[in-house]
Amino acid sequence: MSASDPSLVRTAAELDEADPLAGFRNEFVHSETEADLIYLDGNSLGRPARQSLEAARALLDQQWPSRLIRGWNEGWFEIPQRIGNRIAELLGASSGEVVLADATSVCLYKAAVAALGARPDRTRIITDDQNFPSDIQVLRAAARTVGPDHEVVVVPTDGIHASLDGVRDALAGDAGDGPALLALSQVSYRSGWCWDMAEATAVAHEAGALVLWDLCHSVGAVPIDLTAANVDLAVGCTYKYLNGGPGSPAFIYVSSGLPQMVNPIVGWYGSDDPMGFDFDAGPALDASRFLTGTPPVLSSSPVGPAVELMLEAGIDRLRAKSVAMTERFIALVDEHLVPLGFEVRSPRDFQRRGSHVSLSHPEAQAVGQALLHEESVVPDFRPPDFLRFGFAPIYLRFADVDEAVARIMRVVEGGGIDRWRDAAPIVP
Numbered sequence: 120m121s122a123s124d125p126s127l128v129r130t131a132a133e134l135d136e137a138d139p140l141a142g143f144r145n146e147f148v149h150s151e152t153e154a155d156l157i158y159l160d161g162n163s164l165g166r167p168a169r170q171s172l173e174a175a176r177a178l179l180d181q182q183w184p185s186r187l188i189r190g191w192n193e194g195w196f197e198i199p200q201r202i203g204n205r206i207a208e209l210l211g212a213s214s215g216e217v218v219l220a221d222a223t224s225v226c227l228y229k230a231a232v233a234a235l236g237a238r239p240d241r242t243r244i245i246t247d248d249q250n251f252p253s254d255i256q257v258l259r260a261a262a263r264t265v266g267p268d269h270e271v272v273v274v275p276t277d278g279i280h281a282s283l284d285g286v287r288d289a290l291a292g293d294a295g296d297g298p299a300l301l302a303l304s305q306v307s308y309r310s311g312w313c314w315d316m317a318e319a320t321a322v323a324h325e326a327g328a329l330v331l332w333d334l335c336h337s338v339g340a341v342p343i344d345l346t347a348a349n350v351d352l353a354v355g356c357t358y359k360y361l362n363g364g365p366g367s368p369a370f371i372y373v374s375s376g377l378p379q380m381v382n383p384i385v386g387w388y389g390s391d392d393p394m395g396f397d398f399d400a401g402p403a404l405d406a407s408r409f410l411t412g413t414p415p416v417l418s419s420s421p422v423g424p425a426v427e428l429m430l431e432a433g434i435d436r437l438r439a440k441s442v443a444m445t446e447r448f449i450a451l452v453d454e455h456l457v458p459l460g461f462e463v464r465s466p467r468d469f470q471r472r473g474s475h476v477s478l479s480h481p482e483a484q485a486v487g488q489a490l491l492h493e494e495s496v497v498p499d500f501r502p503p504d505f506l507r508f509g510f511a512p513i514y515l516r517f518a519d520v521d522e523a524v525a526r527i528m529r530v531v532e533g534g535g536i537d538r539w540r541d542a543a544p545i546v547p
């Protein structure tokens with residue numbers, strides 16, 4: 120491919136040669152039967168690390184069968200806190216502020232209801248249409264739980280860039296009624312828009328609202344400092360850039376400065392004495408009070424080693440590589456794919472972009488299916504018309520970026536769209 124753009128001045132081979140993270144690729148499992156697979160969906164489900172699979176096997180082959188119930192005294196019981204404290208290091212949070220728990224949606228519900236409870240005189244939750252649709256459903260459910268007057272205000276965007284002014288106006292409201300909560304995804308699942316977390320948090324705080332961030336698409340890809348940004352609450356998943364495995368548990372962050380936050384789904388694991396079997400037990404003091412039931416030991420087992428790899432790689436190096444990859448991809452798209460009907464639907468300013476790039480195309484779903492079935496490239500499709508290409512810097516090479524673009528060209532120019540127009544997969 121030619122190099123008419125500054126992002127393309129160095130060849131992919133030169134960049135891979137100079138990549139300080141290159142060695143991490145071998146820490147992950149790559150199927151031998153699909154050696155040419157280019158996996159660009161790590162923003163939906165990350166690849167397994169070898170050590171994660173070993174941890175899961177050790178649990179299934181040894182700990183559970185041989186240790187049985189004794190396993191709870193040999194490390195299982197503290198899993199939410201132990202892994203939570205390691206994730207906290209990726210979030211700029213302190214020990215005791217993060218626990219591994221439930222699905223993201225459940226954590227979001229708990230955090231939203233807790234926030235509304237802490238702002239009893241206020242009824243509005245502000246979010247935007249870049250937020251994950253399920254998050255908006257959950258926020259509406261939280262609003263219904265707390266009271267009939269509560270409502271969720273969804274700020275419209277241009278579909279690519281979020282709007283701080285729009286959020287500021289929504290926080291201000293019409294009738295001077297103060298907002299209770301601002302709940303946003305730091306990186307949008309749609310366009311990859313990345314908020315300046317500290318700036319948006321400050322705007323919400325000025326309006327007297329609490330702030331709840333969804334970090335699903337940013338944790339492991341973007342530097343996060345919840346303490347510096349003065350964030351109240353956050354949730355995120357571990358199965359995307361953290362590579363924790365399909366359905367691995369989420370995490371919840373509760374600032375240690377907000378002891379008034381009450382978990383709305385109280386249960387024994389969130390109490391100060393889970394094994395006291397006392398129905399009058401009080402809540403645990405730290406973020407552990409947001410736990411409810413028995414920790415998912417099986418699905419947590421791959422998470423710990425995967426998080427260790429992220430910490431070892433270092434978020435600043437991961438971010439630098441991610442930015443270089445998405446910049447390169449966009450430059451190649453402009454050169455080779457825009458003439459074929461694609462449009463970049465992600466922010467062009469890398470500071471406002473996470474680690475995936477969205478491209479629209481009138482036949483996006485057919486292009487995605489053709490890539491999957493004919494060219495061993497895995498992106499994902501999101502209705503109505505865009506494909507997301509996720510660049511997980513810990514296991515991808517710059518050569519993958521170039522090769523993916525070459526294969527997309529081949530699919531479109533070779534009639535792949537006609538062959539896959541009628542495919543309708545369950546998971547797009």
Ligand SMILES: Cc1ncc(COP(=O)(O)O)c(C=O)c1O
Nearest residue numbers: 222223224251304308333335356
């Ligand atoms: C940004 C975002 N928030 C929330 C969710 C929902 O997560 P869960 O299904 O683990 O509740 C997802 C899932 O992909 C997501 O991408």
